[in-house]
Amino acid sequence: MSRKVVVTGLGAITPIGENVQETWKNALKGVSGVHALEQDWVEKYDLPVRIGALSPKPAEDVVSRVQAKRLDPSGQLSVAAAREAWTDAGFSGRDADSSDEVDPTRLGVAFGTGIGGVWTLLDAWDTLLEKGPRRVKPMTVPMLMPNGNASSVSMEFKARACAITPVSACASGTEAFYQGLNIIRSGKADVVIVGGAESAIHPMTIAAFNSMQALSRRNDEPERASRPFDVDRDGFVMGEGAGAVILESEEHARARGARIYAELAxxxxxxxxxxxxxxxxxxxxxxxxxxxxxxxxxxxxxxxxxxxxxxxxxxxxxxxxxxxxxxxxxxxxxxxxxxxxxxxxxxxxxxxxxxxxxxxxxxxxxxxxxxxxxxxxxxxxxxxxxxxxxxxxxxxxxxxxxxxxxxxxxxxxxxxxxxx
Amino acid sequence: MASKDEILAGLAEIVNEETGLETEAVQLDKSFTEDLDIDSISMMTIVVNAEEKFDVTIPDEEVKNLKTVEDAVNFIDNAQA
Incomplete structure (x- = not known):
């Protein structure tokens, strides 16, 4: 019988909440996180889609000002959600190196993204066009690479078993659960931080998704635009944010007396x-x-x-x-x-x-x-x-x-x- | 044209912005790598920001010679002239 895998920590930063508790409360109340986009680029490019579901920025005590400069917005959201899940799981230290109850070489990461650091990529392109190659930031590549989020989470928590990046478009976040489950079942790790993040509400991505007729154009009623299963649905609304979950072998969780939410069966x-x-x-x-x-x-x-x-x-x-x-x-x-x-x-x-x-x-x-x-x-x-x-x-x-x-x-x- | 004191102060702000180090820590005798723990990627960011701030050019091959804060201040001071 393979090892049982359980959930011991939850984290989220979403358009309807800056943490799990607020997101959950609003999900029960039926609060919409979709609003009119007020960035100047909406008018500048005369975008046909002018709505989106923006996420709060991580607090500075979670992602410092200096750290934020080295992380794409999706990486900042990743670290914030993972930090909440880590704390929620009750580990004694800030990371595996400072927590007696988890071995860093037995702690893994599976953190997905659909697109990766698209803001970093396109900002760098703008810089190249406007100011020339010398001004393209040296951190551009590490910030735009799709594995950047998994890597940042791994560095933040000293996870040394593995740091993998499921990239399967909108299935990435759930694929992270699949990968995390199998990493623990296989015996490679005892604990895996799984999750997914995206921050891709950019005029180019809006234009591109719009070109394929994927997005709702209900610009005059943002809160009513995302309407799954309704006859009048006309496309999805782009959102940004991140979720993270601590997966752990049941044996490991019980040995350290962790609170267990559920089994990832x-x-x-x-x-x-x-x-x-x-x-x-x-x-x-x-x-x-x-x-x-x-x-x-x-x-x-x-x-x-x-x-x-x-x-x-x-x-x-x-x-x-x-x-x-x-x-x-x-x-x-x-x-x-x-x-x-x-x-x-x-x-x-x-x-x-x-x-x-x-x-x-x-x-x-x-x-x-x-x-x-x-x-x-x-x-x-x-x-x-x-x-x-x-x-x-x-x-x-x-x-x-x-x-x-x-x-x-x-x-x-x-x-x-x-x-x- | 910035004076040497102004260059030091401006450099300290750039270093603070990039690394979070207090501006007072950025003293003339400090080594970027040994004392301030600045890696090569941060160093390149600091160089490019300094180029913009002081309107000078710091060639890539020159960067390895900027071992201390004073080296950088002197280079920028000369380059302004």
């Missing part, structure tokens, strides 16, 4: 090999296969699953296949699952989304309440799911909650948490 990963942006559908499509793998990996019966944090981005083409995949994988048991689409409040954090939604799924399990799906006024009749519109109590007793993420490129990942 299983995880699934698949590739569609179908279309670069459209999800594969049907019982053998990638999303359904990832869901089934998570069940096998965690020895989970569909009837145990009572809550789903759906990928549900609010795009016309994306939300319907997810409903189909859930039914293909779980059969009629899906009727007993309370499904929440929290991107309705946070917007779409791309590589950070799966990490934040994993945090929310764990809290749904421990607090026994499913968070809101706002803006669901007329549910798309093709979506045959029990969608939670206002926070709803979940049943007591043993249960499993899952979190899904599907990314451009046909990447699918699922994390399944079980109550302990």
């Amino acid at each position: 299983g995880a699934g990963l698949s590739a569609d090999a179908h279309h670069i942006t459209a999800p594969a559908t049907g019982a053998d499509g990638g999303p359904a296969r990832a869901l089934r793998e998570a069940m096998v990996s965690g020895d989970i019966a569909p009837s145990e699953i009572k809550h789903v944090n759906a990928h549900a981005t609010s795009t016309p083409v994306g939300d319907v296949p997810e409903a189909g995949a859930l039914r293909a994988a779980f059969g009629d048991a899906v009727d007993e699952m309370a499904v929440s689409a929290t991107k309705s409040m946070t917007g779409h954090l791309l590589g950070g989304s799966g990490a934040v939604e994993g945090v929310l799924a764990v809290l749904a399990l421990t607090e026994r309440v499913a968070p809101c799906t706002i803006n669901l006024e007329n549910q798309d009749p093709r979506i045959d799911l029990d969608v939670v519109t206002t926070a709803r109590e979940l049943p007591s007793g043993d249960m499993v909650a899952i979190s899904n993420s599907f990314g451009f490129g046909g990447h699918n990942s699922v994390a399944a948490f079980r109550s302990l």
Whole structure:
């Protein structure tokens, strides 16, 4: 029997909260983090999309002024979320070197991102054009590289077992759970800081996502723009932020007397090999296969699953296949699952989304309440799911909650948490 | 044209901005690497910021000769002339 992996710490910095507690409180209240973008570049480039879900900046006692200059905004969010999770897990020191209860060579990192340091990259390009090569900052490459966030978290906490970067577009954050689970199961590490981060609300990325018709243009009603599963959804809303979770072998967590939130019972990963942006559908499509793998990996019966944090981005083409995949994988048991689409409040954090939604799924399990799906006024009749519109109590007793993420490129990942 | 005192003060601000070191720590006799613990990447950032602040050019091959704060102050002072 492979080692059990448990969740012992949570961290998040999101458009609806500067920490886990605030994010969770607002997710239960149904607060939207989507607002009109007021940066001067919105007017300057006459952007067709003028809304987004911005995240608070990390406090200076978490990411110092000097450290901030050496980290892309996504790296700053990564360190902030990981710091909260680390503290929440109750380690005695600031990092593994100063904490007796964890061996730095047995502490790993799996921290995902969709794009990496896109602000750093594009700022450097602007500098090159405006001021010439001499002014391009020497820290540009380490700040823009996609592995920069995993590396920064590894350095911050002296994690020396490994520092890997799942890069699978919007599935990255959930893939981090899959990788973290297997790193601990394989015996390579006892503790893994998993997570995901994104800070990509830049005029270029807005223009690019808009060109592919992916974004909502509901500019006059920002808070109503992200509306997963609703018939009037017209695209996702870009968000930024990060989530982080401390995964730990059960043995290690119990030995140090850690508070345990839940078990990461299983995880699934698949590739569609179908279309670069459209999800594969049907019982053998990638999303359904990832869901089934998570069940096998965690020895989970569909009837145990009572809550789903759906990928549900609010795009016309994306939300319907997810409903189909859930039914293909779980059969009629899906009727007993309370499904929440929290991107309705946070917007779409791309590589950070799966990490934040994993945090929310764990809290749904421990607090026994499913968070809101706002803006669901007329549910798309093709979506045959029990969608939670206002926070709803979940049943007591043993249960499993899952979190899904599907990314451009046909990447699918699922994390399944079980109550302990 | 900045005086040597002004160059030192300006350099101290640049070092503070990049590394968080107190400006008082940046004294003429201090070595950038040994005393101030400034790595090569930070050093290049400081050089480029100093070029902009004092409107001088500090060639890359010259940077390795700027071992102490005084070396940098003197170089910038001469380059201004």
